[in-house]
Amino acid sequence: MQSANNATLQRVHRAHTVEQFERAFLRIREAGLKVTVHLIFGLPGESFDDIMASVDYVASLRPEGVKIHNLNITAGTPLAEEYAAGEFVVPSGPRHLEYVIAALQRLPPETVIQRVTCDTSSERLIAPRYFTPKGRFYQQLDQVMAQQNISQGSNENTVTIDS
Secondary structure, eight states: OBOSOHHHHHHTTOSOOHHHHHHHHHHHHHTTOOOEEEEEETOTTOOHHHHHHHHHHHHHHOOSEEEEEEOOEETTSHHHHHHHTTSOOOOOHHHHHHHHHHHHHHSOTTSEEEESOOOOOTTTEEEOSSOOOHHHHHHHHHHHHHHTTOOTTTTTTOOOOOO
16 A cells, blocks of 8 residues: 555555555455555655554554555665655654654554564665664664553554654
């Protein structure tokens, strides 16, 4: 899926709409299969509110799993060209952490979170050139959630943060 914003899906050449995704999701579910949905945080043109609208939409479907990806720009892609032209900025590790924490609060507690960051080989990666190492990111996530007494599903559909 990546985003529940049709304009974003078109901009990143996903070749499907939210409505087409939902039809496919429901058909898969009707067939008795478990469904994992992928979301990318930081897609060009998306604000915090846009990202959380995607999270809320996914939460309403109650998938069995969710994989969250930070935006990585890879060489030889249209996004790499847009990035090189300065048309958007890739979120930092700390910003992605904010997005993930807000998202986890909105996602149902029974949904398995299968990933909260992604990796791209350094040979192909254009941006971000530095991102919080995965192990450290998970430590920070655990630490902040524990310190703030946050848990998955603790604020379904009611989270806001200052950006």
